[in-house]
Amino acid sequence: MNGLIVFNSANDVVYHNLNAALTDKICNIAITQGLLPVASRTAPASALDSNVLLQIFSPIISSQRIMHCQFDNAYASLQCENGFNLVFGELLGFSFLKIGQIEIEQLTRQLGVAMTLTRYCYGANLFGAQAGLMQQELLTQCLNCYETQLCSKEEQAYLVEAMPKLLVNPELKRTVHITLDATLEQLRQSGGQQRAHALLLISHKLLALNSTRQALPLAPADLLFLAILARALQTQKSLRAVAVFLQGVSYDANSGCVPTIVHVSRLHGHQVLLQLIEYGHMPLTSSIYDTFFVLQRIVAVHQQGDADALKPAYESLESFVSQTLTALKRYLKQKHEEMDNCVKKFTARWENLRKMYVEFFKSFERELLVRIESNLPAFVEELKQLFTLSLACCDSASNHQLDQLGDSAAVVEAKLLELAEFLAVKAARNISIDAYLEDFPGLVHFVYVNRSTGQMLAPDLRQNDPPSKLVPKSKLWQMVELTRGYLKKGQTTVMWKDRTFHYSYFLWFEDLSGGILKCPLDLQQHFLSTGFGGNGNANGQKPTAEPGALPMDYYSELAELCFPKLSPNKVRVYELYCIHLGLVTATCAVEHARRLVATISDLVGEETF
Known part of the structure; x- marks a missing residue:
């Protein structure tokens, strides 16, 4: 049994994605409680609507909200009989409930991924009516793809959350990069697209990534999301363009919410071309996006009745709203009537709210606080409308480029047609452990990950080829889970044995020249005394620091913790x-x-891994 249910602030169900086993289980409970007729057993999926889910799960969600608002001690999880578990999460006022029959740690991780994928699909306006069914369908496809591939234990990429890199000779690599550069140049000259990326995947392995100068660099999580997106849409033979919100690198001021059109094209010989066009004004989008989180923080403070935290929360909100209004004046000089009216209503509501806060901080009258709380929901809705319309004002230039993106994909396919079969064969046997047996006797498998770029190198898992068949896939999955547990305790080197194998794990930092950076902190003592990622997020809840790219960018946070005086883009993290x-x-x-790291560095060549 496995599923996800999302509730809004009024406890209404806004999204659910349940597998057949969980649907049957909930349907039987609903029949027992008299919520559904007995005849529903024959077709539980059609009978199980949002109202039924609301009546069954509302008491749990209400209790969760009360524990959070009144005691600031919300449930993290519930363990039930027969291995049936529930874990809770919150994002921008929406409560996420993940249900499954797996360990709490794994379920928590899947919940974190689900919340991250939701941000990628919806941006700041989660489950907004303006987004429609297309974004909901995209989220469902991505969720199902991630969990299916992870549970199948076939793809290491989903286990370690990194994009597999395809290694080819320098001449071939140069040919591919020149082809993609020409594509980006064509987009720039004919369509005026100054911020674009082109990714070429061969059998779900990354061969090349080219970007224009003005494009925001992709975060490791962005690469993994794009891999999930490409696989989720692979069953559709027609060309497909979707609107998503990428994250961007954390050290860029415009990161967090990058509106992007992703055009997925299936080419010859297992090739998939992804063309990404960034649209919107990044400072404006980023400012509105950050305002959502700050606004949710002040809503949480009101719910908790924390008078001491109210003034700093308001000052933070005032700062971000001011940035948003400034950005609106600067970047949206030509506004259509609907946008102009939205800006006026947003400004008026903010002025009204601001005056009430100013009066409250002078007198601290309870009546003013009640008025503020009653006005906050309307202000949230205006901000959502502002977010949606600000994007609509910018994406019109991108819409007419979709046909051009299809033509560009056809040109790339024609130029690389002669290489298609070779690349397909190369991707099928990208790295073979056989090539390492002579130099590394006893080595049966390895996974090398660059956490700063979100890419990985590893022999493919083939149960029919020695020595790969010596390593049960379950052993690798158990190894990664175990090392994550130790890493969360501050251990960056772990070694152990069982009856058959010797396992070793290493995490280290390098500078841009490849020199080793030694962390001055005793991570184990630091984690024990202060925790990691425990300062709280914008919702007022403590995030779960899980090693990986999707739930949160754990490794960039770790690098910032270890080297606070160094710019994040100057520290590389390897596993x-x-x-x-x-x-x-x-x-x-x-x-x-x-020696393995040195050998791989020589194999990769001039291109940094």
Whole structure:
């Protein structure tokens, strides 16, 4: 059983995605409680609507909200009989409930991914009426793709949350990059697209990523999301363009919410071309996006009745609203009538709200606080409308480019047609562990991840080829889960054995020249004393710091913690997982790890991995 249910602030169900087993289970409970007729057993999926889910789960969600608002101690999870578990999360006022029959830790991770995918599909206006069914369908496809691939234990990319890199010779790589550069130049000259990316995937492995100068660099999570998106849409033979909201790198001021048109084209020989066009004014979009989180923070403060935290929360909101109004004047000089009316209504509501806050901080009258709280929902709705219309004013230039993107994909396919079969074969056997057996005796598998770029290198898992068949996939999955547990405790090097294998895990930092950076902190002591990621998020709740790219960018946070004086773009984070036969000693495993990294660096060549 597995499923996700999302509730808004009024406890209404705004989204649900339940598999057949969970649907049957909930349907039987509804029949027992008299919420559904017995005849519903024959077609539970059609009978199970939002009202039924609301009546069954509303008491749990209401209790969750009360624990959060009145005691600031919301439930993290509930463990039930027969391994039936529930975990809770909150994003911009929406309560996420993840249900499944797996361990709490894994379920929490899947919930974090679900919330992140929701942000990618909806931006700041979560489950907004303006988004329509298209965004909801896209979210469902991405969720199902992620969980299906993860549970199948076939794709290491979904396990370690990184994009597999396809290694080819320098000449071929140069040819591909020149082709993609020409495509971007064509988009720039004919369509005026100054901010664009082009990604070429071969059998779900990244061959090349080209970007224009003005484009915002992609975050590691963006790459993984795009991989999920491409796979989720692979069953559709026609060309497909979707609107999403990428994250962008954390060290850029405009990151967080990057409105992007993603055009997915299936080419010959397992090739998939993704053309990304950023639209909208980044400072404006980023400012509105941040305002949503600050606004949700002040809503949470009101609900908790925390008078001491109210003034700093208001001052933060005032600052972000001021930035938003300034950005509106600067970037949206030509506004249509609907947008102009929206800006006026938003400004009027804010002025009214601001005056009430100023009066309240002078007198602290309870009546004023009640008036403020009653006006906040309308202000939230105006902000949502402003977010939607500000994007609508900017994407008109992108809409007419969709036909051009299809033509560009056809040109790329024609130029790379002669290479298609070779690339398909190369992707099928990108890295073979056989090539490493002579130099690294006893090594049966490895996974090398660059967390700063979100890319990975690893032999494919083939159960029919020695020595891959020696490594059960479950062993690799267990290894990654175990090392994540130790990493959350501050351990960056872990080694252990079982009856068959010797496992080793290493995490380290490098500067841009490849020199090792030594962390001055004792991470284990630091995590024990202060925790990690425990300062609270914009919703007023403590985030769960889970190693990975999608739930939160754990590794960039870790690098910032270890090297606060260095710019985040100057620190690279690497991970290496190795599995040796059990006879290999710890000293030998460490030496293999050191030489393996050097060997891969030579193999990759001039392009930094």
